[in-house]
Amino acid sequence: MTAAKIHLVVAALMGLAGVALLAAAAHVALDPGHVQTAGQMLLFHASAVIGATAARKGGHLHDGLARIALSAIMVGTALFAADLARRGFAGAALFPRAAPIGGWFMLGGWLGLAVAALGAKRA
Helix, strand or coil, X not given: CCHHHHHHHHHHHHHHHHHHHHHHHHHCCCCHHHHHHHHXXXXXXXXXXXXXXXXXXXXXXXXXXXXXXXXXXXXXXXXXXXXXXXXXXXXXXXXXXXXXXXXXXXHHHHHHHHXXXXXXXXX
């Protein structure tokens, strides 16, 4: 399976999880705010991963840098959202500092995408 296909499948699953968490926030969460934020982060970043994957395949991002950046965004979003969702449903963190670690991965991924755009061969 190609990196692009993996990124697109993971982005679709992120979107699915985001919609599910938003529904759960409205109906079953103990702390709906945490669950809603988790769902929103998944949906926002799923769209970004899809767009950046298309840009990478179109030659508008440096391929290797974009792959790493997209992977960092996906891992970071998963950590961040999972921690918030666990807090919203169980009242406990996924593990200590999971959300901040996920946030740093997301920030690094976004910075990596900027660098990948500057390093693209195609204008």
